[in-house]
Amino acid sequence: MQITMVGSGYVGLVSGACLADFGHTVSCIDTDAQKIEALKAGKMPIYEPGLQDLVANNVRQHRLSFSTDLVAAVRGAQAVFIAVGTPSRRGDGHADLTFVYQAARAIAAGLDGFTVVVTKSTVPVGTGDEVERIIRETNPNADFAVVSNPEFLREGAAIDDFKRPDRIVLGVDDKRAEAVMTEIYRPLYLNQAPFVFTSRRTSELTKYAANAFLATKITFINEIADLCEQVGANVQDVARGIGLDKRIGSKFLHAGPGYGGSCFPKDTQALIKTAQDFGAPIRIVETVSAVNDQRKRAMARKVFAALGGSVRGKTIAVLGLTFKPNTDDMRDSPAISIITALQDGGARINAFDPEGMDQARQVLDDLTYFYDPYSCCEKADALVIVTEWDAFRALDLNRIKSLLTAPILVDLRNIYEPDDLARHDFLYAGVGRGSSPVKK
Numbered sequence: 455m456q457i458t459m460v461g462s463g464y465v466g467l468v469s470g471a472c473l474a475d476f477g478h479t480v481s482c483i484d485t486d487a488q489k490i491e492a493l494k495a496g497k498m499p500i501y502e503p504g505l506q507d508l509v510a511n512n513v514r515q516h517r518l519s520f521s522t523d524l525v526a527a528v529r530g531a532q533a534v535f536i537a538v539g540t541p542s543r544r545g546d547g548h549a550d551l552t553f554v555y556q557a558a559r560a561i562a563a564g565l566d567g568f569t570v571v572v573t574k575s576t577v578p579v580g581t582g583d584e585v586e587r588i589i590r591e592t593n594p595n596a597d598f599a600v601v602s603n604p605e606f607l608r609e610g611a612a613i614d615d616f617k618r619p620d621r622i623v624l625g626v627d628d629k630r631a632e633a634v635m636t637e638i639y640r641p642l643y644l645n646q647a648p649f650v651f652t653s654r655r656t657s658e659l660t661k662y663a664a665n666a667f668l669a670t671k672i673t674f675i676n677e678i679a680d681l682c683e684q685v686g687a688n689v690q691d692v693a694r695g696i697g698l699d700k701r702i703g704s705k706f707l708h709a710g711p712g713y714g715g716s717c718f719p720k721d722t723q724a725l726i727k728t729a730q731d732f733g734a735p736i737r738i739v740e741t742v743s744a745v746n747d748q749r750k751r752a753m754a755r756k757v758f759a760a761l762g763g764s765v766r767g768k769t770i771a772v773l774g775l776t777f778k779p780n781t782d783d784m785r786d787s788p789a790i791s792i793i794t795a796l797q798d799g800g801a802r803i804n805a806f807d808p809e810g811m812d813q814a815r816q817v818l819d820d821l822t823y824f825y826d827p828y829s830c831c832e833k834a835d836a837l838v839i840v841t842e843w844d845a846f847r848a849l850d851l852n853r854i855k856s857l858l859t860a861p862i863l864v865d866l867r868n869i870y871e872p873d874d875l876a877r878h879d880f881l882y883a884g885v886g887r888g889s890s891p892v893k894k
């Protein structure tokens with residue numbers, strides 16, 4: 455099947471490469487000419503494990519190509535996926551659909567023969583209706599159907615998530631389109647991945663409901679962690695104790711600095727706005743979003759407390775900048791707010807991240823970057839772990855201690871054991887592990 459992927463970012467590029475790997479012929483399009491030139495030259499514009507090889511293999515087999523010429527790529531395609539960004543609209547938190555509607559207009563111009571237009575971007579309820587209206591208005595003779603197929607992949611594990619999804623949600627109101635979508639995902643069908651066929655509007659809402667639920671789970675365990683610190687309980691044991699209950703499940707129960715990234719903050723905001731617009735406010739998500747915003751400042755206060763109340767004139771070594779490990783994505787990373795709060799408090803920041811430093815340079819000012827964890831700690835007054843990259847899990851603690859001016863470790867991901875750190879004579883503050891020496 456011939457497929458066009460409009461938008462070659464984290465979702466479009468991974469989805470395009472995986473669909474090519476299924477045997478389809480995929481053309482990945484982007485308006486960013488530099489990105490397309492890089493891809494043509496075999497350079498990945500993002501860091502995602504396994505992506506470079508997957509792309510190279512499929513380019514070699516002539517199943518995957520890259521272009522800026524959307525109209526040419528749409529001609530002859532049986533399906534055109536829209537995978538462009540849907541950031542928060544400045545000021546009000548609604549999803550900004552400018553890129554989606556631009557893509558719809560451009561796609562309309564190239565349609566010939568029956569084509570399924572698939573919104574893979576995360577879009578509010580009713581966006582499919584508007585995409586349909588735009589295409590019909592731009593090209594009244596076009597024969598097409600608009601389908602919603604939200605993407606659930608996680609950065610850092612994106613290829614595996616795409617190829618072995620928990621489910622594929624398809625909002626299809628047209629029989630011909632259903633046949634095309636079934637054909638596209640046949641390899642997953644054969645793997646017995648569950649398919650949820652539903653209406654377009656239900657599918658659009660499902661994606662937001664999923665992200666809001668996960669954000670709620672994270673926020674719930676974070677607040678339990680705060681209580682653990684006050685009552686001398688251990689949040690990791692609480693998480694295990696509740697997570698083994700199959701009705702709850704163990705995933706997304708890791709206490710930490712609050713959720714961030716390119717999806718949860720903007721998607722919870724967009725859901726809140728949609729719900730308010732329709733007169734059915736989702737108060738639990740409103741609270742989750744507010745609590746999560748405050749959490750990052752609370753994490754900075756944890757660092758202040760570890761240093762005796764003030765960071766003025768201190769140098770803080772920060773390990774991990776991206777919003778999670780195994781990605782270079784800095785969008786809405788908790789590190790941004792935490793570092794900014796520390797700088798506002800008068801601290802100098804040394805920083806190291808295995809993949810995120812190029813993107814960090816674009817969003818954070820006045821950091822000193824290092825190229826390994828140890829040089830980052832040299833002459834710093836405390837170490838703060840913000841992102842749980844594997845490379846930080848087994849640091850040589852004696853060496854770290856000898857490099858720091860004082861043995862202070864604030865571990866915002868709980869990747870170290872308080873007892874171990876006590877044995878190494880560190881002043882250690884984790885998240886929600888009762889015996890924390892540091893009070894908020």
Ligand SMILES: NC(=O)c1ccc[n+]([C@@H]2O[C@H](COP(=O)([O-])OP(=O)(O)OC[C@H]3O[C@@H](n4cnc5c(N)ncnc54)[C@H](O)[C@@H]3O)[C@@H](O)[C@H]2O)c1
Binds near residue numbers: 461524538556557606
């Ligand atoms: N990143 C994730 O983990 C993830 C997971 C699931 C869903 N999503 C959703 O998928 C969508 C895309 O997210 P992303 O992280 O891949 O964004 P991204 O910013 O990495 O990529 C979007 C790409 O679309 C391109 N683009 C914008 N307008 C275009 C146009 N008119 N024609 C062609 N290309 C255009 C941009 O240049 C960019 O390269 C969003 O709606 C997001 O919420 C993201």
